[in-house]
Amino acid sequence: MTMELEELLGAVQKRFRPYDGQLPAFSALPAKGVARTELLDLLAKMEHGEEGPWKKGRVSGAVYHGEREHAKFATRAYALSSHTNPLHPDVWPSLVKMESEIVAMTAHMLGGGASTRGAVTSGGTESILIAMKAYRDWSRAKRSITEPEVVLPVSAHVAFDKACHYFGLRPKLVPLTEDYAANVEAVKTAITPNTAVVVGSAPCFPYGVVDPIREMSEVAKDAGVGFHTDACLGGFILPWAKRLGEDVPTFDLGLPGVTSISADTHKYGYAPKGTSVVLYSDPEILHRQYYVAKHWPGGIYFSTTMAGSRPGGLVAAAWATLLALGEEGYLELAKKVLAAAKELRSGVAKVPGVHLMGPSPIVAAFRTEPQDVYQVMELLSQRGWFLNGLQNPPGLHLAVTLRQTPPAVVRSFLRDLRWAMKEAATGSGTGGLAPVYGLASTMPDDAVEEFLDSILDWMYHGS
Ligand SMILES: Cc1ncc(COP(=O)(O)O)c(C=O)c1O
Known part of the structure; x- marks a missing residue:
């Protein structure tokens, strides 16, 4: 160096x-445990030193x-369920209730219909990773695509590139307009017979610009490919901005071309860090996200997302936050x-x-x-x-x-x-x-x- x-x-x-x-x-590991009071003091000292800027x-x-009061409430909800794990729905059916209600409430807020299905993940990145994996497998099964491509405006979150890197997808980057929004014409040109999905952001991370989702999703629909709206950042604020009379372009599942959407409960959903929601208009795409193992000696295994064990406490905290705010x-x-x-x-x-x-x-x-x-x-x-x-x-x-x-x-x-x-x-x-x-x-x-x-x-x- x-x-x-x-x-x-x-x-x-x-x-x-x-x-x-x-x-x-x-x-x-210390030979003998450190006194709990000492550890809590140490944590408090670090937190105190770091809390100023935020x-x-x-x-x-x-x-x-x-x-403070909001955080206290959410952490109390977490504490009541900190030992729980959605991997064991028989032991904690309360988590099945809470996760399905988080999904339903988010779908209702984001233009979902009767066929909308989804899952709770650990954050925006996981929602995006798992959705891209679902499109890879869906396009392989439905359209025999062996070298799937993802059409990505350059402003799309880097998690899409990460997904391509992890899952063997090819990113097809498209430029922006002068206003830093995705260029619809460039999107149209980038679509090929190998395109599995087109991505748009509502809004994108770098500039906070909402892409022309209606137009982009129509292009995707006409081409017979999937369309994912990344509303990780905006999903829990744009619907309310619209209600408040702001000029926000439509971006959600209410558009016929939008086949999936991600929205983070841990951003403007105001839940503690560690949850997000991914939704699909067609359960068949969601099924490509699931993992099931039928013959493992450890038993029949099935999971909705990438993790195995998951923190039920965070599910409880997100559920309680959504309902407390309304x-x-x-x-x-x-x-x-x-x-x-x-x-x-x-x-x-x-x-x-x-x-x-x-x-x-x-x-x-x-x-x-x-x-x-x-x-x-x-x-x-x-x-x-x-x-x-x-x-x-x-x-x-x-x-x-x-x-x-x-x-x-x-x-x-x-x-x-x-x-x-x-x-x-x-x-x-x-x-x-x-x-x-x-x-x-x-x-x-x-x-x-x-x-x-x-x-x-x-x-x-x-x-
Ligand atoms: C538009 C957008 N998508 C995805 C993400 C990734 O979310 P996370 O950091 O929760 O993984 C972010 C994060 O800021 C974002 O702004």
Whole structure:
């Protein structure tokens, strides 16, 4: 590794492992258990040290609710079921009831019909992985496709590329329009006889833009291929935004071409981290997601998703969250988030040299000119902001959650952004993690991969 990269690795290490040498470290099981009070104190100390940025609304996305009473209620629901496991429906039929109700409530919210079926997964990535695996097997069974392709706008979440990598699918990337939405004509051209599924986002992660799902799904339907809406981010807020009169294009199972959709309970569903829902308009596609083993010596085995044992406590917490909030609760929270996002976007657009990337109800993505946007990011991080760095083209985004809804948060962000733009114009902000975001454009892929591998090795090596 070059000297430059070694230095960069040092900066990453400082950020990711600040407790080295600062807190008791455990590289093997202690011979005798550590006192429970001591461990709870240690956990509280770490949490206390880390809660500042997200509680103050300085972290993009990540924590969608975070109010103390809400968290207390959800963790109480978790605690009551922390020992339960949906793998044993005979022992815990309560989980069958709760999972099927989570699926039904989500389907009802997202335009599902009488034939809509689905499952609860561990998060957006698993919903996407398992759906892509289902399309692979469905297209093989129904259309004899042996080299299946997935048509993906470049803004689609990286979990789709991960699915292609895991399951032997070929990603067919398509470009965006000037507004950072999927280009329908390019989608049409990318479809071949090998296409298993077309993907659209509502909205996409990088820019928060809702793709033209109606048009894209019609193209897919005409071609006789599946269409997956990735509403992991927007599934639990866009329906309420629509009800509140926002101009949100239709994106859900109500469209005849949409054959599946993913929506995360652990994002704007406000449940604790660890659940998402994937839904299909046709149970036959869902069946390609299931795994059943008939002859295993361990007995007949069947599971809906990729995991075996699963945390029933998280199912209970998600179920309780959906029911405690109800439509009224979701509408009220959506109103606050949408108002804060509007305020943020209009403020950002007024900062000289800052340019919004695409229209979005919940995200402010922007690029800067002539300032280097990663320097701006580094300077903002010095003021305690944790934003997401974008690439191709370089940019930044702040995804708005309830944490940014107190007006003082948006005001302080805009003040700090104006300051960072001025500082970056003088050449400040070149250190820290800024160069990491520009890496892929300046180094060969192999070197970037080696660098990222070494970060992961280093992060999780024992003390
Ligand atoms: C549009 C979109 N899809 C999928 C995901 C993946 O979700 P998860 O991080 O829960 O795996 C995200 C995460 O932010 C997302 O924004």
